[in-house]
Amino acid sequence: MKNSAVNQFLTNGTLYLSAPEAARVVRKVGLEFSLRRIAANIHEDFSRWADFDKSTRVANHSEFGVIELMPVSDDHRYAFKYVNGHPQNTGLGLSTVMAFGVYADVDTGSPLLLSELTLTTALRTGAMSALAAQSLARRDSRVMALIGNGAQSEFQALAFKYLIGIDTLRLYDVDRGATAKLVANLQPFGFNIVVCESAADAARSADIITTVTADKTRAIILTPDMIAPGVHINAVGGDCPGKTELHADILKQANVFVEYAPQSRIEGEIQQMPADFPVTELWQVFTGQAAGRTCATEVTVFDSVGFALEDFSALRFMYDSALTYGFGQRIALIPSLENPKNLFSTVADPHRATTGRHTSNGPVATVTR
Amino acid sequence: MKNSAVNQFLTNGTLYLSAPEAARVVRKVGLEFSLRRIAANIHEDFSRWADFDKSTRVANHSEFGVIELMPVSDDHRYAFKYVNGHPQNTGLGLSTVMAFGVYADVDTGSPLLLSELTLTTALRTGAMSALAAQSLARRDSRVMALIGNGAQSEFQALAFKYLIGIDTLRLYDVDRGATAKLVANLQPFGFNIVVCESAADAARSADIITTVTADKTRAIILTPDMIAPGVHINAVGGDCPGKTELHADILKQANVFVEYAPQSRIEGEIQQMPADFPVTELWQVFTGQAAGRTCATEVTVFDSVGFALEDFSALRFMYDSALTYGFGQRIALIPSLENPKNLFSTVADPHRATTGRHTSNGPVATVTR
Known part of the structure; x- marks a missing residue:
């Protein structure tokens, strides 16, 4: 039930890929490799379609656009994406589509990776389109x-x-x-x-x-x-x-x-x-x-x-690539507790530091590369 | 359509409250104030029930537990929570319930706040229970x-x-x-x-x-x-x-x-x-x-x-408190682009830095306090 990814999470926290850091990953491995690899992941994951717990995305519509959540999981990994669509955003200096998401462990619910998905969505959408066109x-x-x-x-x-x-x-x-x-x-x-x-x-x-x-x-x-x-x-x-x-x-x-x-x-x-x-x-x-x-x-x-499964495939690529090259930072998105039943210890005493195992109150630590 | 919160996001990125930082907020304002204020927010938001776009949460069940997404929005703000429930986690040194979420602007889809919600969920659940018991x-x-x-x-x-x-x-x-x-x-x-x-x-x-x-x-x-x-x-x-x-x-x-x-x-x-x-x-x-x-x-x-609306109320409290006291860090979860239609610029040239306006490749910047 416990695996090395969960151990990494337990010891160091959630891996975080910011937008600039995800762009660094793509520049490092190359655009062609990224597109080909994401397409291969999508093909692989779509080919085991029945393994996935799928649902239509949850959309909150408003006057100017929509915000959606897109979850999907197999027996091993869970992914979701937050994504908006606001066509008038570019007039405000904002992107029409902005996205981020999480890649998590199904057996424990541990959020292994928090990643930007604006760039990643653009890559996976291109990869999906070309993959479909191959057939x-x-x-x-x-x-x-x-x-x-x-x-x-x-x-x-x-x-x-x-x-x-x-x-x-x-x-x-x-x-x-x-x-x-x-x-x-x-x-x-x-x-x-x-x-x-x-x-x-x-x-x-x-x-x-x-x-x-x-x-x-x-x-x-x-x-x-x-x-x-x-x-x-x-x-x-x-x-x-x-x-x-x-x-x-x-x-x-x-x-x-x-x-x-x-x-x-x-x-x-x-x-x-x-x-x-x-x-x-x-x-x-x-x-x-x-x-x-x-x-x-x-x-x-x-x-x-x-579809959510494309983001699953893309997050898998970004996670593997980031780990391979040591990109990303570890963040304390979840409290790190000596005793998991003692969540209260984090707020118990205003004069005592938190009892976290890893990151404390300082800035997010950078992984050594 | 554009408001000061969105301007803050556009200029500085998403406000991030890590688990230790959220605990600092609660220690700063006090447990009693946090519980009372979250209860008051819940009462206020539940009292305008019809204003909210509500849905049952999306749950992905597995052998050992469940991972859920809980979105809700009114005409102004959107919130969602990721939360797991894995009773056997404590045996692995992990929490049974781990959560985080986002508070976003409805008109543009901008993610204003990314926050831990493990501690915050515990606070809002206590506040909700006591609020119900008052009646x-x-x-x-x-x-x-x-x-x-x-x-x-x-x-x-x-x-x-x-x-x-x-x-x-x-x-x-x-x-x-x-x-x-x-x-x-x-x-x-x-x-x-x-x-x-x-x-x-x-x-x-x-x-x-x-x-x-x-x-x-x-x-x-x-x-x-x-x-x-x-x-x-x-x-x-x-x-x-x-x-x-x-x-x-x-x-x-x-x-x-x-x-x-x-x-x-x-x-x-x-x-x-x-x-x-x-x-x-x-x-x-x-x-x-x-x-x-x-x-x-x-x-x-x-x-x-x-219910998701309780997290909306709690995120509202955490966001307001963090801004009031200058807690949290600004992170580049979304690419910052001079031209929003030029997402490609972030990966275009491996020898050129990204064209981001704020955070570049370095560690996450800390807000000056």
């Missing part, structure tokens, strides 16, 4: 339309470069500054880049169309006339009740794939469709129980909303 | 049986001393060491203490019976023969499917009060009863819409399971 896009796909050039767009571009072999990008965003930022960021990576005047223009001649816009509305980014036979649509931006990107007629003529159907029916593009609209869960494709793309002319849609 | 126990109650002398017991004892006027405690635990610890910890507080040989012995002549045991089983700590007319039962330990403390016949003859009926019917003592078993939610009592105790001879039960 759903035509093998000869080289041109991707990328509609929505915000915080997630570079990660989509690179995941599709590394995992699919995309070499040409057709970019469009209502915010030209966002596109300029994306072009500048992608400059070192050797893409052929075409900046387009409209979503329709971007979609023209693309093998894959990725939509990753942020409006919390029933937007219609793509209409049926923009969709050529054989296209794969990677619909990332619609992930909330009332927030969609595709015209319903596209879904009717396509083969639609989802992460976890009960959640996607609430949040995905398919919220526009009847409850019995046929979809395939990707774990079925990964395990060979269902087909992905079956011919060169069909239209496929990955109706991505983001 | 449910006889006014002349002075003697309390305290069955289960673990980590939560001191907080129950003190909350009932300060808010109810309990001066005599009748203690029982299967673990004599736990009782000895409780006696030692309570020594400075001037209780009359009687160490008892059994739960029945402890319950004898008590005005209030508090059960706060930890076994994840259908334990029967109290049977009908132990319950005298006029007693108030504060049943704290049964808080999980399959985890109860009271004989069903006690519930049948008593007036039963709960926090949030949909959750209590799953987790509370009333999980033993039919779905239409009559209960009163405490907010109805606090607002005068329902009666608490109506006569000196009835038996009342507070079937406590712990």
Whole structure:
């Protein structure tokens, strides 16, 4: 029941990866390795789908956005993510999506890792999209339309470069500054880049169309006339009740794939469709129980909303990487008690120090590297 | 939409209260003030019950315990708690219950405060019990049986001393060491203490019976023969499917009060009863819409399971107290970006530092006090 990770927690506290520290991990191991490894973890975890205790996320909606909790666990590890979605945030200097989460031990409930998940979510979303496209896009796909050039767009571009072999990008965003930022960021990576005047223009001649816009509305980014036979649509931006990107007629003529159907029916593009609209869960494709793309002319849609298991897979990667390279700090998120039944000892005597075993009142200790 | 708390977050990051730092806050403001203030916050928040977006907690059960997420929000603030329950943990040197949580801004999703909640949960549970007893126990109650002398017991004892006027405690635990610890910890507080040989012995002549045991089983700590007319039962330990403390016949003859009926019917003592078993939610009592105790001879039960709104109220107290006294540290849980759409900048160039505005790669900065 007790394992080395729990012993580490008991002795040193919870491992904490701040946003800058998680970025250091990714820079250390490399973007390509991070995207490939997270995709491999997702494939591995989705392939043992039945092992997981799954639920639709818990969402608290408000006027300007949503805050969600996304838990998942197997017999060994538990993970959850806190994530918001507030499209107007960028106007305030804040990110639309901010996230953090915890990776915990199931047998004891010990929070082993507290990590930023804003960057990590961007990585896992790109990795998940490319992983799905490996089964759903035509093998000869080289041109991707990328509609929505915000915080997630570079990660989509690179995941599709590394995992699919995309070499040409057709970019469009209502915010030209966002596109300029994306072009500048992608400059070192050797893409052929075409900046387009409209979503329709971007979609023209693309093998894959990725939509990753942020409006919390029933937007219609793509209409049926923009969709050529054989296209794969990677619909990332619609992930909330009332927030969609595709015209319903596209879904009717396509083969639609989802992460976890009960959640996607609430949040995905398919919220526009009847409850019995046929979809395939990707774990079925990964395990060979269902087909992905079956011919060169069909239209496929990955109706991505983001499922807790992807964060589980990503947290697993970040935890392993941080331990391997000694990144992160140990923090006293939970009281460290000589006698666990004596919680009161921490507040008993104002003139006595706490009886904690590790971190006391000072600043968080840094792990020696 | 933007407010000073969000500005603080944007400029300095998330306020972090570690377990030792939260204990410092409580020692600074005092245990009595903490318990009274948290009880007042709970009363205030429960009295505007309709303002909150409420849900039953999300529980992931496993062989040895449970991990739960408890979110709640109003139009202004959001809070959630992570909490586990693993009765065998104490044998490993770990606490049965470990918790932490976040207090966030609803309009932007900004996580304003990340706080330990192990100590805070103990305080709010004691405060909630005593607050309920103010409406449910006889006014002349002075003697309390305290069955289960673990980590939560001191907080129950003190909350009932300060808010109810309990001066005599009748203690029982299967673990004599736990009782000895409780006696030692309570020594400075001037209780009359009687160490008892059994739960029945402890319950004898008590005005209030508090059960706060930890076994994840259908334990029967109290049977009908132990319950005298006029007693108030504060049943704290049964808080999980399959985890109860009271004989069903006690519930049948008593007036039963709960926090949030949909959750209590799953987790509370009333999980033993039919779905239409009559209960009163405490907010109805606090607002005068329902009666608490109506006569000196009835038996009342507070079937406590712990509801997210209590943590909201407690986090509000901890946040306000930490800001007032300058406790806590600011951490970079979320990337700080000059351009929120340029998340990629944090990982773009391995030879360049991150473009964060505040905390960079070093140890967490301490707020100047």
